[in-house]
Amino acid sequence: MSRETAPLEWLDELRESHGVAWDESTSTWYVTRYDDVYALLSDPRLGAQVETWCPPGLTEAQRETYWRVTEFVDLWPVFSDPPRHTGMRRLLLPLFTPAAVGGVIAATKESVAATNPGTPGDRVFESVVRPALASGLARLIDEPPETLAELGDCATRILAVGPSETYDPSVGLDAANALDELTGHVARRCEAGRGALASALRDAMAEGSLDLRDATAVYAQLVSGALEPAATAVARLLEALTGPEGEAVELAADVDSAVDEALRLATPFHLAMRRGLTDFTLHGHSVKAEARVALVLVAANRDPRRFADPLAFRTDRADARHVVFGRGRHACLGAALTRHVMRELVVELAARGVLEDLPPLSAVWNVDFGGRFVQDMVARQRV
Numbered sequence: 001m002s003r004e005t006a007p008l009e010w011l012d013e014l015r016e017s018h019g020v021a022w023d024e025s026t027s028t029w030y031v032t033r034y035d036d037v038y039a040l041l042s043d044p045r046l047g048a049q050v051e052t053w054c055p056p057g058l059t060e061a062q063r064e065t066y067w068r069v070t071e072f073v074d075l076w077p078v079f080s081d082p083p084r085h086t087g088m089r090r091l092l093l094p095l096f097t098p099a100a101v102g103g104v105i106a107a108t109k110e111s112v113a114a115t116n117p118g119t120p121g122d123r124v125f126e127s128v129v130r131p132a133l134a135s136g137l138a139r140l141i142d143e144p145p146e147t148l149a150e151l152g153d154c155a156t157r158i159l160a161v162g163p164s165e166t167y168d169p170s171v172g173l174d175a176a177n178a179l180d181e182l183t184g185h186v187a188r189r190c191e192a193g194r195g196a197l198a199s200a201l202r203d204a205m206a207e208g209s210l211d212l213r214d215a216t217a218v219y220a221q222l223v224s225g226a227l228e229p230a231a232t233a234v235a236r237l238l239e240a241l242t243g244p245e246g247e248a249v250e251l252a253a254d255v256d257s258a259v260d261e262a263l264r265l266a267t268p269f270h271l272a273m274r275r276g277l278t279d280f281t282l283h284g285h286s287v288k289a290e291a292r293v294a295l296v297l298v299a300a301n302r303d304p305r306r307f308a309d310p311l312a313f314r315t316d317r318a319d320a321r322h323v324v325f326g327r328g329r330h331a332c333l334g335a336a337l338t339r340h341v342m343r344e345l346v347v348e349l350a351a352r353g354v355l356e357d358l359p360p361l362s363a364v365w366n367v368d369f370g371g372r373f374v375q376d377m378v379a380r381q382r383v
């Protein structure tokens with residue numbers, strides 16, 4: 001079993017054998033047990049800005065492109081430390097008002113209502129659910145759904161630069177082009193200043209607390225970190241509700257616990273990356289300042305010390321507090337919104353009779369070391 005071929009099993013085994021372990025090949029400490037991950041997510045001895053270094057053997061132009069893209073990714077709120085991070089968080093918080101969340105839910109439901117009621121069950125995810133999520137999240141940032149998809153694609157191309165160990169200069173070049181496209185879009189949007197996000201960014205740039213690169217970083221985070229993980233969690237929920245796992249689920253009574261159990265089992269982002277801000281000791285291990293520390297959310301969410309029968313979908317867990325959204329300074333700003341959207345989406349599908357007509361569905365997952373994302377949902381083969 002290896003990190004590459006079976007990442008979840010590798011991480012589960014690490015949790016059971018060590019809990020905290022140093023991995024030479026990635027120069028990273030891995031923390032995998034729930035209690036440790038939970039505590040360290042809000043530990044001031046860890047920062048979010050992880051050190052990066054330039055891969056060897058690049059030409060000067062390639063090095064320049066590498067640093068341009070990498071330094072841009074470092075500006076995203078989730079990879080920033082105070083005081084920059086505090087300012088970005090303050091700017092983003094007002095986006096998630098109850099009225100804004102209400103607008104997202106309304107757009108999600110309108111999208112479901114506008115789809116063809118005769119959509120075959122195994123196409124419902126791609127043709128109804130995904131567009132509904134995109135419409136809702138696009139409403140939050142005042143973009144049309146198709147633009148959200150294009151911007152999300154730009155962010156994906158930027159993130160494709162990946163870790164410096166595996167850097168590919170042609171991917172770096174494409175990332176730099178995507179960064180130009182995204183920056184151009186954000187500049188135009190901020191100039192027009194339409195909608196809560198664009199006007200907040202425009203004001204912050206006018207008063208000098210953010211520049212265009214910062215504003216683009218905020219945008220990049222929102223367009224890349226919202227839609228795909230939400231789609232992944234909804235796919236896990238539909239998998240459960242249409243299959244044997246959902247037989248004991250009473251939607252009216254259990255919808256909130258079903259949503260949280262789907263989130264826990266999906267855990268779309270496997271890792272929260274951190275950097276030691278000071279030397280400290282963790283279970284007898286000496287973690288040095290500047291060391292990379294991976295808080296393994298997915299291993300924590302599957303920790304049998306915390307969740308009895310951890311791989312089972314159960315809506316009767318007494319205390320199901322998972323770490324799928326992180327916690328502490330970088331706790332996901334979209335957590336409450338995501339739960340709300342997931343709940344309202346399945347309730348809407350049930351109210352329209354779509355849910356009960358669905359065949360048992362299986363998600364086609366794309367799982368790697370860093371995360372789980374859904375490619376599609378297909379009718380489950382009966383055995």
Ligand code: HEM
Nearest residue numbers: 077078225226229230233272324325326330332333334338
């Ligand atoms: C199932 C869906 C989602 C999952 C699993 C998820 C997960 C996460 C996690 C784990 C973090 C913290 C990472 C860390 O501590 O290093 C985070 C941060 C963040 N998330 Fe989410 N997220 C989801 C949906 C959303 C949505 C819908 C939005 C916005 C519309 C959003 C916006 C953010 C932002 C802005 C941050 C950065 C917070 C900060 O650094 O202060 N997320 N998310």
